[in-house]
Amino acid sequence: METEGLTKFYGRRRGLEDLDLEIRPGEVFGYLGPNGAGKTTTIRLLLDVIRPTRGRMSVLGTDPRDPRVRGRIGYLPGELALEGRERASEYLAFLAGVRGGVSRDRITALAERLEADLSVPMGRLSKGNKQKVGLIQAFMHEPEFLILDEPTGGLDPLVQQEFLAMVREVRAAGRTVLMSSHVLAEVEDVADRVGIVRQGRLVAVEDVAALREKAVRRVEFHFDAPVPREEFEGLPGVRDLRVEGANLSCTIDGRPDALIKAAARFTVVHLVSAEPDLEEIFLTYYSEEEAHHARAGVQEPA
Numbered sequence: 452m453e454t455e456g457l458t459k460f461y462g463r464r465r466g467l468e469d470l471d472l473e474i475r476p477g478e479v480f481g482y483l484g485p486n487g488a489g490k491t492t493t494i495r496l497l498l499d500v501i502r503p504t505r506g507r508m509s510v511l512g513t514d515p516r517d518p519r520v521r522g523r524i525g526y527l528p529g530e531l532a533l534e535g536r537e538r539a540s541e542y543l544a545f546l547a548g549v550r551g552g553v554s555r556d557r558i559t560a561l562a563e564r565l566e567a568d569l570s571v572p573m574g575r576l577s578k579g580n581k582q583k584v585g586l587i588q589a590f591m592h593e594p595e596f597l598i599l600d601e602p603t604g605g606l607d608p609l610v611q612q613e614f615l616a617m618v619r620e621v622r623a624a625g626r627t628v629l630m631s632s633h634v635l636a637e638v639e640d641v642a643d644r645v646g647i648v649r650q651g652r653l654v655a656v657e658d659v660a661a662l663r664e665k666a667v668r669r670v671e672f673h674f675d676a677p678v679p680r681e682e683f684e685g686l687p688g689v690r691d692l693r694v695e696g697a698n699l700s701c702t703i704d705g706r707p708d709a710l711i712k713a714a715a716r717f718t719v720v721h722l723v724s725a726e727p728d729l730e731e732i733f734l735t736y737y738s739e740e741e742a743h744h745a746r747a748g749v750q751e752p753a
């Protein structure tokens with residue numbers, strides 16, 4: 452999927468402006484932003500539900516207006532309108548018939564994985580069960596490109612884990628996923644890259660692995676006997692070193708490799724390492740970028 456200068460104005464209101472984004476085949480891309488940032492606008496443009504004010508895009512190598520492309524996409528809308536007395540199982544069987552090539556077993560298997568109750572009339576489904584029905588219909592025809600608008604809202608933690616496993620399987624099969632969310636924490640375990648959109652503009656795109664490497668984390672080692680401080684001084688990435696008897700604490704900037712190798716010369720009894728808060732790093736990075744642009748803006752001739 453690729454967009455160039457993709458822009459959507461609703462009258463004078465900006466929905467999305469000048470989006471240049473490429474999502475590579477086989478990657479999981481996390482699309483992040485607060486309410487009203489332009490995530491859903493982007494998704495609707497990609498699905499040809501709305502048309503751009505200007506700009507270009509290609510989805511699965513073709514124009515999204517090509518009616519054949521829709522069948523190759525799986526879509527979970529942010530707000531699901533599942534109403535009426537029809538049972539969820541009947542609705543899914545109907546969609547399976549329309550799309551073709553989806554077996555009843557496939558639907559049953561997905562429902563079991565997500566612990567979805569399909570026997571309930573749609574209008575009486577709980578929020579979580581609606582979300583599950585939405586996920587089943589998005590995944591069931593094994594689409595080449597999955598577009599999931601806020602997929603994890605309303606799912607309990609165990610079901611969320613199962614959903615993430617499904618996303619990983621999609622990637623392992625070489626298919627592509629775009630998933631939106633308000634927060635990085637919801638997508639960081641599964642996304643290869645994340646992009647953040649604010650007020651209709653894409654402000655940063657980052658590799659999650661690179662973000663993790665940039666992360667500063669606090670670690671503590673407890674040894675079985677006092678250790679010499681000199682052995683740990685000046686190690687790459689190690690800062691704020693404190694050695695008190697058999698206890699050592701420090702922060703690590705980037706890879707912990709050198710510290711681990713130094714510590715391995717002694718007997719480690721206990722190790723504590725706090726997960727870095729990627730959200731914090733990402734936002735820090737983003738606000739620096741923004742500050743940079745603001746400064747650049749000041750220098751620009753009128």
Ligand SMILES: Nc1ncnc2c1ncn2[C@@H]1O[C@H](COP(=O)(O)OP(=O)(O)OP(=O)(O)O)[C@@H](O)[C@H]1O
Pocket residue numbers: 461464465466467484485486487488489490491492493529
């Ligand atoms: N149909 C519409 N008519 C007018 N303005 C709209 C319409 N749809 C979206 N907007 C505006 O476009 C902007 C982007 O909205 P969009 O729904 O894409 O954001 P979002 O990132 O998906 O937010 P959320 O997380 O709340 O779903 C907002 O300012 C919104 O008010």
